[in-house]
Amino acid sequence: MQQWHFLQFSLHPRHLESASAIVAEMGTRGIHEQPLKSGEVLLRAYFDPSTDICRVRRDFQALCRESAVPLAGCATGIEAEKDWLREWRRRMKPFPVGARWWISPGRDSSRATLQNRIPIWLEPQMAFGSGTHESTQLCLEVLETLPLTGTTVLDIGTGSGILAIAAAKLGAESILACDIDPAAVQVAESNLRRNRVDQRIRLFTGEADALGGRGFDVILANLDGNLIGQKLKDFGQHLKPEGRLVLSGLLGRDATRIRRSARTRNLPLTLLEDLAKGEWRCLVFCL
Numbered sequence: 001m002q003q004w005h006f007l008q009f010s011l012h013p014r015h016l017e018s019a020s021a022i023v024a025e026m027g028t029r030g031i032h033e034q035p036l037k038s039g040e041v042l043l044r045a046y047f048d049p050s051t052d053i054c055r056v057r058r059d060f061q062a063l064c065r066e067s068a069v070p071l072a073g074c075a076t077g078i079e080a081e082k083d084w085l086r087e088w089r090r091r092m093k094p095f096p097v098g099a100r101w102w103i104s105p106g107r108d109s110s111r112a113t114l115q116n117r118i119p120i121w122l123e124p125q126m127a128f129g130s131g132t133h134e135s136t137q138l139c140l141e142v143l144e145t146l147p148l149t150g151t152t153v154l155d156i157g158t159g160s161g162i163l164a165i166a167a168a169k170l171g172a173e174s175i176l177a178c179d180i181d182p183a184a185v186q187v188a189e190s191n192l193r194r195n196r197v198d199q200r201i202r203l204f205t206g207e208a209d210a211l212g213g214r215g216f217d218v219i220l221a222n223l224d225g226n227l228i229g230q231k232l233k234d235f236g237q238h239l240k241p242e243g244r245l246v247l248s249g250l251l252g253r254d255a256t257r258i259r260r261s262a263r264t265r266n267l268p269l270t271l272l273e274d275l276a277k278g279e280w281r282c283l284v285f286c287l
């Protein structure tokens, strides 16, 4: 059986992106993240068995010091290859989100029906968007408050397709969903079919910039705070009058910066809501 070397450490979620970029640069073949009760994230990065994993650890720790990324419990080990999808299916239990959602790995909707919830059947595989992350949950909770029947929705950074599926299940008429990661688009495609909403959702690989001047009633963007900061004006230009812009994946400092930026750049965006879950924030603007 194939074996993998791994490097394991925990850190604050605000450093997740920098640490992931460092292990990616060092040639990791895959990363597994697990949120901890302490609020930190345990990260395991896998390397080929031919890699000198002790050297990887030393170099990684040095690079993290240079980039001011604090780590705890940096260790190495060997793990036999698993069937990740089977493992995920075994571990993943259906769970509720917000007042209306029931996120489930299989197509069993009996408990969702009992609880009067809307099921979303998901297999995120390697794509982001299992429904367990607070940034996704904040978007799902906002969606359930919006009058979506007959609307047009743009989902930027669709990942597993979870938000596009939710919008379709709440009655949105036409949804466009994009992601720069072709693997995520493939995963989203199979999730749309699994939820039988593929007729109303069009997927494409790429950025929302490719859309030209099209207008949407709702734009969903659960992305990185810096990217949202850069694209704020462009996102606003894709909104119809009275449209809603839902921005998630923001830490406190991002939310403050984006609120300030909308004001100081005189963007025609009015802040309607500033929601928080754990350390994540979600801003809802109206045009």
Ligand SMILES: C[S@@+](CC[C@H](N)C(=O)[O-])C[C@H]1O[C@@H](n2cnc3c(N)ncnc32)[C@H](O)[C@@H]1O
Pocket: 127, 128, 129, 130, 131, 135, 136, 139, 156, 157, 158, 159, 160, 161, 162, 163, 178, 179, 180, 181, 184, 206, 207, 208, 222, 223, 224, 227, 249
């Ligand atoms: C945090 S995940 C969100 C996934 C899902 N929408 C959710 O709410 O759980 C962000 C996704 O955005 C994608 N992404 C990053 N930059 C992007 C860009 N400039 N345009 C479109 N997608 C992007 C990533 O590949 C990733 O799948």
